[in-house]
Amino acid sequence: MEAELVVLATSGATTLITLMISDAWVQVKERVAHVLDRGGAKQDDVLRELETSRAALLHAIESGDGTRAAAIEVEWRSRLLHLLQSSPALAEDLQSLPAPAAGTVYNHISGRVRSGLVIQAGRIEGSTIHAPLDGHSGGTER
Template identity: 60%
Template sequence: MEAELMALAASGASTLVTLMISDAWTQAKDRLAAVLGRTGEEEDVLRELEASRAVLVNALSAGDGARAADVESEWQARLLRLLRVDSSWIGEFQKLSAAPGGTVYNHITGRVQAGLLIQAGRIERSNFHTPEVTCPANSEQTVK
């Protein structure tokens, strides 16, 4: 059971940190504060979430991956403590670990590489436009 609790806490913390750096943070933070502050401490939790987010954003902006990982570790430890004290948190964390509204959030870590990254849940139509090129051998002909 301990391994399952640790995995759930890790998943919850990862989801939390991913939400902190996503466009969904505005909608997610109130929901997270309501769940994590269910004992009447919602405003305190909201302040803690915002403080953690500020540290995380500053760390990522400065390229400080270790500090960013610390933020996730701190939340993982906190979530694990909650799970150990009260098993009713399990259902709450499973809901939190599921991406809201069917949206997928990916947190990418590791080496920095230059290049294009495309993340998509579903692509229905794609239009790729390339500039027209004139053939040097025959200036009358245009290649698309």
């Protein structure tokens, strides 16, 4: 039973973190807080904790701090495991949380580049990109 709870806590934390960085967060955060409130906390307190975690997560992602982002997920996995151990009925509610939409993609670009062109696509055919060769405007084709 313990292994099942660990798997559920891990899956729940991954889903929670993915929801926090998605556009769906606005729609699901109160439902998440309601589910987590079953552990005995007040829903407003849980909402504040979720928003604090989300802000820290977004800051970590924006600053390229993968270690901090991973630590936030570990914190939620630990918290979910504790809640599941004290209230096994929470498992059903946790599993009812919406999964992030299929096809939702989050990409983070980090590094020392201050500006530049980024293209993300599933498939590009027959495109011409015009960019300055020397960093000045001029539209010279590359």
